[in-house]
Amino acid sequence: MLQKDVNPFSISIDNKKPLILDGAMGSLLQQMGFKPDSNIWMTPLNSSLPEIIKSVHRLYIESGADIITTNTFRTNPSALSKVGIHNSAPFVKEAVDLVKETVKGFPIYIAGANAPAEDSYQKVRKLNYNQLEANHKNHIDLLIENDVHFILNETQSHFDEIKIICKYCHSIDIPYIVSILFDEDLNIISGESVEYILKFILEHEPLAIGFNCIAPRLLEYLMEELEIGFNWGFYLNCAGEDYFKKRIDTVVDSIQYVKIIEKYIKFNPSFIGACCGSTSAHIKAIKKFLSEKIN
Numbered sequence: 001m002l003q004k005d006v007n008p009f010s011i012s013i014d015n016k017k018p019l020i021l022d023g024a025m026g027s028l029l030q031q032m033g034f035k036p037d038s039n040i041w042m043t044p045l046n047s048s049l050p051e052i053i054k055s056v057h058r059l060y061i062e063s064g065a066d067i068i069t070t071n072t073f074r075t076n077p078s079a080l081s082k083v084g085i086h087n088s089a090p091f092v093k094e095a096v097d098l099v100k101e102t103v104k105g106f107p108i109y110i111a112g113a114n115a116p117a118e119d120s121y122q123k124v125r126k127l128n129y130n131q132l133e134a135n136h137k138n139h140i141d142l143l144i145e146n147d148v149h150f151i152l153n154e155t156q157s158h159f160d161e162i163k164i165i166c167k168y169c170h171s172i173d174i175p176y177i178v179s180i181l182f183d184e185d186l187n188i189i190s191g192e193s194v195e196y197i198l199k200f201i202l203e204h205e206p207l208a209i210g211f212n213c214i215a216p217r218l219l220e221y222l223m224e225e226l227e228i229g230f231n232w233g234f235y236l237n238c239a240g241e242d243y244f245k246k247r248i249d250t251v252v253d254s255i256q257y258v259k260i261i262e263k264y265i266k267f268n269p270s271f272i273g274a275c276c277g278s279t280s281a282h283i284k285a286i287k288k289f290l291s292e293k294i295n
Contacts, residue, residue, distance in 0.1 A: 009208040009231040009270035017294045021067045021235055021273025022060035023283050027248035039082040041074040046094045057102040059280040064287025069111045071095045076139040078117040096146040111152040112143030120155040123189055133164050150175040155213045157181040157189035166204035179210030213275045215241045216260045231270040239277025250277045254285035
C-alpha cells in the first residue's frame with residue numbers, strides 16, 4: 001500500500017513529468033477477436049485465458065506505463081450478480097494477482113479499477129442507494145485487501161455514487177482517484193455541473209481527479225471554462241463518439257492522440273493515459289512524447 005503521506009501524483013508534478021497510465025483492456029481484447037459478455041465485459045478471460053490478460057498488461061509496461069490497471073471493471077457485485085455469481089472475492093483476487101505477477105520486478109503502481117455499479121452511460125439506474133453503497137464498499141474493500149496501490153474509480157457519472165465513493169475512501173484513508181465522465185454542457189449524467197462535482201471530490205482529499213472516456217473536444221471545453229489547480233489527469237476515448245456501438249475500434253490513432261496531449265501538457269497533468277479504442281501504440285507514443293518534451 002502507499003503510505004498515507006505519499007502521493008505519487010504530487011511527486012509527478014514536482015518533477016514536471018506526468019505518470020503514464022496504461023491504455024484500454026476490454027476494447028483491445030475485442031480488437032484481438034475476443035467477444036465480451038454483455039454483463040461482465042472481459043472478466044471471464046481472467047480465468048479462461050490468464051496469459052492473454054497478462055500479455056496485455058506486459059504490452060503496456062513495455063510501452064512505458066507507470067500505472068497498470070486491474071481487469072476489474074466488471075468484477076463488482078452488481079455486475080456479477082447478473083450472471084448468478086454472488087461472491088466477487090475470488091474474481092477480484094484473480095484479476096489483481098494477474099497484474100502482480102506481470103509487474104513483478106518493475107517499479108509499477110497497481111490501480112484497482114472500480115466502475116459504476118451499472119453501465120457507465122446508464123441514465124436511469126435500477127439499483128437503490130443501499131445497493132449502490134454495498135456494491136462500492138464491497139468492491140473497494142476487496143481491491144484494497146488484495147494490495148492494489150490505489151482505487152481508480154473510473155467513468156463515474158452519477159453524484160450519488162461519487163458521494164458514496166468519496167465519503168467511504170476518505171473516512172478510512174483509502175488512497176483513491178475519481179475519474180469522471182461528463183457531457184458537452186459540462187454536466188455529469190445525473191445533472192450536476194463538473195465544477196460542483198470537483199469541489200465535492202476535493203473536499204474528500206483524493207490523490208487526484210481524472211477525466212476519462214470522453215471525446216477529446218470535451219476536455220477542450222472543460223479547460224476553456226475551468227482553472228485546474230489540483231492533481232489531475234486524463235485518459236480520453238479513442239473510439240469516436242458513438243458510445244453505444246457494440247464493437248469498439250480505434251478512431252483516434254497514436255499520432256493524433258499525441259497532438260491532443262500537446263494542448264494540455266502546459267496545464268501540468270499528474271497522469272496521462274488512454275481509454276476505449278486505445279492500444280499499446282498510444283502508450284508508447286505518450287512515453288516518447290514525454291521523454292522528448294520533459295527532461
